[in-house]
Amino acid sequence: QVQLVESGGGLVQAGGSLRLSCAASGRASGSVDMGWFRQASGKEREFVAAVSWSGDTTYYADSVKGRFIISRDNAKNTGYLQMNSLKPEDTAVYYCGLTTSGSYYSQFEESYTYWGQGTQVTVSS
Numbered sequence: 001q002v003q004l005v006e007s008g009g010g011l012v013q014a015g016g017s018l019r020l021s022c023a024a025s026g027r028a029s030g031s032v033d034m035g036w037f038r039q040a041s042g043k044e045r046e047f048v049a050a051v052s053w054s055g056d057t058t059y060y061a062d063s064v065k066g067r068f069i070i071s072r073d074n075a076k077n078t079g080y081l082q083m084n085s086l087k088p089e090d091t092a093v094y095y096c097g098l099t100t101s102g103s104y105y106s107q108f109e110e111s112y113t114y115w116g117q118g119t120q121v122t123v124s125s
Helices: 105-109
Strands: 004-008 012-014 018-025 034-038 047-053 058-060 066-075 078-083 092-101 121-125
Touching: 004 047, 004 092, 012 066, 012 078, 018 034, 018 092, 018 121, 034 066, 034 078, 047 066, 047 078, 058 066, 058 105
Parallel strands: 012 121
Antiparallel strands: 004 018, 018 078, 034 047, 034 092, 047 058, 066 078, 092 121
């Protein structure tokens, strides 16, 4: 069984930066791609970014492209989401997840098998 734990959330002013981490324990079979999603209050969960097992392929939502960077360190079983130039509209609970459906499908929530509990990010104006 795989467990994911996110950390690094908090309160930051607009224009600031945060780095989220997602630590995985246990082992999933096959090549595992990692993604970050977020859910703002009263809204559905939406895709933010994803990275393939090798780290060679990344996907970003248009709303974060150029500001967020996703990465992973397989030796540490940890993924990261570097968030720069944060905006109030980035305020949400951020979730990391793992999928074995292939890197293209890592953009789609329904492909994910494992999820973390989420970490709150609040950006003040």
